[in-house]
Amino acid sequence: MAARASSKTSESSDKVSVICRALRRAIIEQALEPGAKLPEDALGERFGVSRTIARHALGQLAAEGLVELRRNRIAVVATPSWQEARDAFDIRIELERLVVRQLAGRLTRAQIAELNAHVDAEDRARGGTDAVSIRLATEFHILLAHMTNSPILVRYVSEVAYRCCLTLSLYSRPHSSECAINEHRAIISALAKGDEAKVMELMHHHLDSVANRALVAPTPQRGRDLLDILAPYADEVTSDRVVKLPKIARRG
Amino acid sequence: MAARASSKTSESSDKVSVICRALRRAIIEQALEPGAKLPEDALGERFGVSRTIARHALGQLAAEGLVELRRNRIAVVATPSWQEARDAFDIRIELERLVVRQLAGRLTRAQIAELNAHVDAEDRARGGTDAVSIRLATEFHILLAHMTNSPILVRYVSEVAYRCCLTLSLYSRPHSSECAINEHRAIISALAKGDEAKVMELMHHHLDSVANRALVAPTPQRGRDLLDILAPYADEVTSDRVVKLPKIARRG
DNA sequence: GGCGCTCCAATTGCATGCAGTTTGATGTCC
DNA sequence: GGACATCAAACTGCATGCAATTGGAGCGCC
CATH class of the missing domain: 1.20.120.530 (GntR ligand-binding domain-like)
Incomplete structure (x- = not known):
C-alpha cells in the first residue's frame, strides 16, 4: 500500500484561488516575466472579478514569494536576487x-x-x-x-x-x-x-x-536588479536617503 | 564578518500585517486555542478595521497554516492532525x-x-x-x-x-x-x-x-478532531454522504 | 539640452453595502 | 420526549465607492 491515508489538499474553488492558479501558471511559464506589472484593476477586469478579489489573490501570491507587493505601488512579478x-x-x-x-x-x-x-x-x-x-x-x-x-x-x-x-x-x-x-x-x-x-x-x-x-554566476547584467547590484556600494552610507536613483526605473 | 549583506524581511506596517502578527501571537501563546472561531466582523471590530482587512489577514494566516478557512464558514484556528x-x-x-x-x-x-x-x-x-x-x-x-x-x-x-x-x-x-x-x-x-x-x-x-x-502517541482523546478520528471508519463508504454527524459540533 | 516643478491620471488602501449561505432556535407533529 | 420542518439572525462572498498616494507628462528655467 502507498504511503498514507487520503487527504485533501487541492485549493478550493474560490474566485481568489482561480486567479491565483492562473497567475501562478502564467508566471512559471514566463508569460509574465519577472518585473511585470500586475495592477489590481487590470487583473480584476481580465478575470471578471472586482479589485477586492484580485487584490486578495496578489496577497496570496506574495505570501508564496511569486509576487512583490510594495505599499501604494503596483504589484510586480517577483525578481529574486x-x-x-x-x-x-x-x-x-x-x-x-x-x-x-x-x-x-x-x-x-x-x-x-x-x-x-x-x-x-x-x-x-x-x-x-x-x-x-x-x-x-x-x-x-x-x-x-x-x-x-x-x-x-x-x-x-x-x-x-x-x-x-x-x-x-x-x-x-x-x-x-x-x-x-x-x-x-x-x-x-x-x-x-x-x-x-x-x-x-x-x-x-x-x-x-x-x-x-x-545559476552559473551572479550574471549581474541579465540580473537587472539595479538596487541589488548597488546595495554593497550603498552600505557605507547611513541606510536612509541612500538610493534616490530618480530616473532608473526598476522594471527593464 | 557574519553570514551576508543586510536584507529587509520584516513585515510592512499594513493594517493587515498588524492583525496577522497579533493573531499569530495570540495563537502560539494559546490565548486562542485550536478550533477557536474567528469571525471577520468580530476581528474587524476588535482591531478597529473593516471586515475586508480582517478577511485578508485571515487569508494570510491560512496560507501559513495557522488558520483553517472553509467556504461560507467561520474561520477557525487550525487543528493539525x-x-x-x-x-x-x-x-x-x-x-x-x-x-x-x-x-x-x-x-x-x-x-x-x-x-x-x-x-x-x-x-x-x-x-x-x-x-x-x-x-x-x-x-x-x-x-x-x-x-x-x-x-x-x-x-x-x-x-x-x-x-x-x-x-x-x-x-x-x-x-x-x-x-x-x-x-x-x-x-x-x-x-x-x-x-x-x-x-x-x-x-x-x-x-x-x-x-x-x-507527540508521544496519537492521543486521540485530546486530539478532539472527531472527523479525523472517524475518517478510517468512513473510508469504507463511498466518500459522499458519509458524515452526516448532525449533532457533533467540530469545535469542542 | 538638461534639470526641477506642478499637476493630473492612474492606482492603491480601505470601508461599506447587498446578496446568498449557514447556523441554530423555535415550533410542530408523532 | 424526540425527530423534523421553518425561519430569522449571523456570517461570508463579493462589488462598489471614496480618500490618499504615486508616477510621469508637460512646462518653465537655467
Missing part, C-alpha cells in the same frame, strides 16, 4: 531529499506508472518551448511530493519549486532539459528499488546540477 | 539543520551574545506559564534563522516553527522546557566552535526529542 535563488535551491534540495526518503520503496505500481507517464510527457515536450519543458520538469517534483500524502510537504515543495522555476527564467541560459529527464528516470527507478540512500543522493545531485546549470 | 504535526517536525528538522550548517563558525561575537541573552530570557521565564516558555523557545529558533540572512529560510523556518508550536499546545503534556534550554546552550556553543557536523547533529537531536516529548 541571485543569492535568493541559491537559497531557494538549497532549501529545495533538503525538502526533496525528505520527499524521496519517505517514498523510497513505498510506491505502488500505479504510482510508478504515473511517474513514468509524466516523464514520457516531458520527453515529448522536448521539441516545444523551454517554458513548457521547465513547467513539466517542475511538476514532476510536485507530483512526487503529492505522493507523500503530506499536505505540508506538498505546499512547501510546490512553493519553493515555483520560486526556483521563476529564477530559472531569470538567470538560466537556453535550457537543456535532456539530462534532467534522464535524471528523473533514474530517480523513479531508484525509488522503485527502494534504495533510500541512493535515491536521496540522486535527488541531491539532480537538483544541484539543475541549480548549477542555471 | 497528529500526522500533520509529525510531518511538520520532520520538515522542521531538515530546515533547521540547514540553518545551523550555514551558521556554524560564521557568527559574530555580537550574534553569539544575542543568542545567549535570548536563552537567558528563556531561563528566567521558566517560572511563568508554559505558553510563554514555548513561545520563547520557538523564537530562539527563529532568531537563528534570521542570522542566516536568507529571507526564504526565515520565512519557512518561522512558519513551520509556529505550526509546531500550535501542535505542541494540542498534543503536549505539561511542558518541561528545562532540557530544551540546555540543548539551546549546547547548540550555541557548537556554533561558536564552528563544528558543523556536531551542531547539525545537536539540532537534529534537539528537535527530535522536542517532537518525541510532545
Whole structure:
C-alpha cells in the first residue's frame, strides 16, 4: 500500500484561488516575466472579478514569494536576487531529499506508472518551448511530493519549486532539459528499488546540477536588479536617503 | 564578518500585517486555542478595521497554516492532525539543520551574545506559564534563522516553527522546557566552535526529542478532531454522504 | 539640452453595502 | 420526549465607492 491515508489538499474553488492558479501558471511559464506589472484593476477586469478579489489573490501570491507587493505601488512579478535563488535551491534540495526518503520503496505500481507517464510527457515536450519543458520538469517534483500524502510537504515543495522555476527564467541560459529527464528516470527507478540512500543522493545531485546549470554566476547584467547590484556600494552610507536613483526605473 | 549583506524581511506596517502578527501571537501563546472561531466582523471590530482587512489577514494566516478557512464558514484556528504535526517536525528538522550548517563558525561575537541573552530570557521565564516558555523557545529558533540572512529560510523556518508550536499546545503534556534550554546552550556553543557536523547533529537531536516529548502517541482523546478520528471508519463508504454527524459540533 | 516643478491620471488602501449561505432556535407533529 | 420542518439572525462572498498616494507628462528655467 502507498504511503498514507487520503487527504485533501487541492485549493478550493474560490474566485481568489482561480486567479491565483492562473497567475501562478502564467508566471512559471514566463508569460509574465519577472518585473511585470500586475495592477489590481487590470487583473480584476481580465478575470471578471472586482479589485477586492484580485487584490486578495496578489496577497496570496506574495505570501508564496511569486509576487512583490510594495505599499501604494503596483504589484510586480517577483525578481529574486541571485543569492535568493541559491537559497531557494538549497532549501529545495533538503525538502526533496525528505520527499524521496519517505517514498523510497513505498510506491505502488500505479504510482510508478504515473511517474513514468509524466516523464514520457516531458520527453515529448522536448521539441516545444523551454517554458513548457521547465513547467513539466517542475511538476514532476510536485507530483512526487503529492505522493507523500503530506499536505505540508506538498505546499512547501510546490512553493519553493515555483520560486526556483521563476529564477530559472531569470538567470538560466537556453535550457537543456535532456539530462534532467534522464535524471528523473533514474530517480523513479531508484525509488522503485527502494534504495533510500541512493535515491536521496540522486535527488541531491539532480537538483544541484539543475541549480548549477542555471545559476552559473551572479550574471549581474541579465540580473537587472539595479538596487541589488548597488546595495554593497550603498552600505557605507547611513541606510536612509541612500538610493534616490530618480530616473532608473526598476522594471527593464 | 557574519553570514551576508543586510536584507529587509520584516513585515510592512499594513493594517493587515498588524492583525496577522497579533493573531499569530495570540495563537502560539494559546490565548486562542485550536478550533477557536474567528469571525471577520468580530476581528474587524476588535482591531478597529473593516471586515475586508480582517478577511485578508485571515487569508494570510491560512496560507501559513495557522488558520483553517472553509467556504461560507467561520474561520477557525487550525487543528493539525497528529500526522500533520509529525510531518511538520520532520520538515522542521531538515530546515533547521540547514540553518545551523550555514551558521556554524560564521557568527559574530555580537550574534553569539544575542543568542545567549535570548536563552537567558528563556531561563528566567521558566517560572511563568508554559505558553510563554514555548513561545520563547520557538523564537530562539527563529532568531537563528534570521542570522542566516536568507529571507526564504526565515520565512519557512518561522512558519513551520509556529505550526509546531500550535501542535505542541494540542498534543503536549505539561511542558518541561528545562532540557530544551540546555540543548539551546549546547547548540550555541557548537556554533561558536564552528563544528558543523556536531551542531547539525545537536539540532537534529534537539528537535527530535522536542517532537518525541510532545507527540508521544496519537492521543486521540485530546486530539478532539472527531472527523479525523472517524475518517478510517468512513473510508469504507463511498466518500459522499458519509458524515452526516448532525449533532457533533467540530469545535469542542 | 538638461534639470526641477506642478499637476493630473492612474492606482492603491480601505470601508461599506447587498446578496446568498449557514447556523441554530423555535415550533410542530408523532 | 424526540425527530423534523421553518425561519430569522449571523456570517461570508463579493462589488462598489471614496480618500490618499504615486508616477510621469508637460512646462518653465537655467
